[in-house]
Amino acid sequence: MVDFIKQVFKRKNSFVFFWVLLLFLLAVDALAHGVTDGDKGFIQASSGRMLMAFIYLGAKHMITGYDHLSFLFGVIFFLYRLKDISIYVTLFAVGHSITLISGVLFEVSINAYIIDAIIGFSIVYKALDNMGAYERWFGFQPSTKLATHVFGLIHGFGLATKIIEYQVSPDGLIPNLIAFNVGVEIGQILGLIVIFILISYWRRFGNFIQHAYRANVALMAGGFVFVGYQLAGYFIS
Amino acid sequence: MENNHSTNSELPSAVKLLKSTVLAIVIAGVILVTTVLPAEYGIDPSGIGEMLGLKRMGDIKTELAQERIAAESDKNAKVEQMSIAQSDAKPTNYISQKGEIKIALKANEGRELKVFMKKGDQISYEWSTDGEAVYFSAHTDSGEEFTYSEGSKNEDKGILKAFCDGRHGWWYKNRTQKPMVLTLKIEGKYADFREDY
Numbered sequence: 001m002v003d004f005i006k007q008v009f010k011r012k013n014s015f016v017f018f019w020v021l022l023l024f025l026l027a028v029d030a031l032a033h034g035v036t037d038g039d040k041g042f043i044q045a046s047s048g049r050m051l052m053a054f055i056y057l058g059a060k061h062m063i064t065g066y067d068h069l070s071f072l073f074g075v076i077f078f079l080y081r082l083k084d085i086s087i088y089v090t091l092f093a094v095g096h097s098i099t100l101i102s103g104v105l106f107e108v109s110i111n112a113y114i115i116d117a118i119i120g121f122s123i124v125y126k127a128l129d130n131m132g133a134y135e136r137w138f139g140f141q142p143s144t145k146l147a148t149h150v151f152g153l154i155h156g157f158g159l160a161t162k163i164i165e166y167q168v169s170p171d172g173l174i175p176n177l178i179a180f181n182v183g184v185e186i187g188q189i190l191g192l193i194v195i196f197i198l199i200s201y202w203r204r205f206g207n208f209i210q211h212a213y214r215a216n217v218a219l220m221a222g223g224f225v226f227v228g229y230q231l232a233g234y235f236i237s
Numbered sequence: 238m239e240n241n242h243s244t245n246s247e248l249p250s251a252v253k254l255l256k257s258t259v260l261a262i263v264i265a266g267v268i269l270v271t272t273v274l275p276a277e278y279g280i281d282p283s284g285i286g287e288m289l290g291l292k293r294m295g296d297i298k299t300e301l302a303q304e305r306i307a308a309e310s311d312k313n314a315k316v317e318q319m320s321i322a323q324s325d326a327k328p329t330n331y332i333s334q335k336g337e338i339k340i341a342l343k344a345n346e347g348r349e350l351k352v353f354m355k356k357g358d359q360i361s362y363e364w365s366t367d368g369e370a371v372y373f374s375a376h377t378d379s380g381e382e383f384t385y386s387e388g389s390k391n392e393d394k395g396i397l398k399a400f401c402d403g404r405h406g407w408w409y410k411n412r413t414q415k416p417m418v419l420t421l422k423i424e425g426k427y428a429d430f431r432e433d434y
Contacts, residue, residue, distance in 0.1 A: 127261075128258065131257065132249060132254075133258070135248055136249065136250070136254055137254065213257075217260060217261050220261040221264040221265045222265075223265075224265030225268050228269040229269065229273050229277065232269070232274055
C-alpha cells in the first residue's frame with residue numbers, strides 16, 4: 001500500500017493534476033446546488049409561462065452542477081470521436097429528460113440527499129469503468145451505453161426533486177419544465193465543449209495514457225467525497 | 238470498446254484496482270473528515286476542522302438552518318396570536334422619550350427588544366455589548382416585513398426611521414460560548430419599549 005501511494009505520487013505532474021482536480025471539486029462546492037435561494041425566490045414569486053427564464057435556470061443548474069459535469073467527464077474520458085460523444089450524451093440526455101419531466105408531473109419525490117448520493121456513486125462507477133475494473137474483476141464489460149442511460153434516469157430524478165422543492169406554479173408548468181430541460185441540454189453541451197477541449201489538449205500534449213489511470217482514481221475519490229457529503233447530510237437532517 | 242484495453246493483459250491487475258479503490262476511499266474519507274464535514278455540518282471528530290477554522294462555518298450554517306426553520310414556525314404562530322391580540326396590544330402613548338434596557342445573553346441565547354412606532358417617526362439608538370460581537374437583526378414584522386440592518390458587531394448606533402406602523406426591534410443572538418451583557422439606549426418618539434417574550 002505504501003509503495004503504491006509512493007508510486008502514485010512519484011511523478012510531480014500527476015501529483016499536481018490530482019490535487020488540482022480535487023481542489024476544483026471542493027472549491028466549486030458553493031455552486032453545487034445549482035438553483036440558489038434567489039432563484040428559488042423568483043420561482044415561487046412567479047407564475048405562468050416563462051420560457052427564457054427556465055431555459056436560463058436549467059443551463060445554470062447544469063453548468064454550476066459539478067456532480068453532473070464530473071459524471072460526463074468520466075463518460076467522455078476515452079471518447080474522441082464526436083459521433084461517439086453525441087451517442088453517449090444523447091443516451092444520458094434522453095434518460096434525464098424522461099425522469100425530470102415525469103418526476104415533476106407525478107411528484108415522485110425522492111429524498112434529495114439520497115438521490116445526490118446515488119449521483120455521486122455514478123461518478124465512482126464510471127471511474128472504475130474507465131479503469132477497466134469490471135472487466136478485470138468480473139470478466140466482462142457491462143454495457144457502457146446502458147449504464148450511461150440508467151444513470152441519466154437517476155440524474156433526472158435529482159433534477160426533478162429540486163424542481164419540486166421550488167414549488168413551481170402549476171400555471172404554465174409543462175412549458176416551463178420543457179424550457180428547463182432545454183436549458184439543461186444547452187448547459188450540458190456548453191460544459192461538454194469545455195471538457196472536450198481540455199481532454200483533447202491533454203491527449204495531444206500530455207501523457208494522456210500514463211495519467212489516465214490516476215486521473216480516474218482522482219475522479220473516483222471525488223465521487224466518494226460527494227457520496228459521503230450527501231449521506232452525512234441525510235443522517236443529520 | 239472505448240476503454241483502450243484491447244487485450245486482457247493490458248488491463249490493470251485485480252489487486253491494483255482494489256488498492257486504487259481503497260486509496261480513493263481513504264482520500265475521500267480524509268477530505269470528508271478534515272474539511273467537508275466540519276465546513277458543512279460542524280462535525281469534526283478529528284479536530285482538524287477546528288484547526289483550519291472550518292468547523293465554525295459548519296456550526297453557523299447548521300445554526301442558521303435551524304433558526305430559519307424556527308423562524309418559519311414562529312412566524313406562523315405569531316400571525317395567529319397577532320390577529321387575536323392586535324386591537325388591544327397597540328399602545329397609544331406615543332411621546333418623545335428616552336429609554337434604556339440591559340439584557341444578559343447566555344452562550345448561544347437569542348433575545349429580542351421591541352418598540353412601537355408610527356410610520357415615518359424616528360428614534361436614535363445606540364447599543365453595545367460588554368465584549369465580543371453579537372449577531373443582530375433590526376427589523377419590523379408588523380404586517381409588512383422590513384430589515385433595517387443585520388450583521389455581527391459589538392456596538393452600533395444610528396437612526397431608525399419606522400418603515401410602517403407597529404413593532405420594530407432588534408433581535409440579538411449570542412453566538413459565542415460565553416455569556417454577555419448588552420445595553421440598548423433609544424431616544425425619540427415611540428411607545429412601549431420592552432423585551433419581547
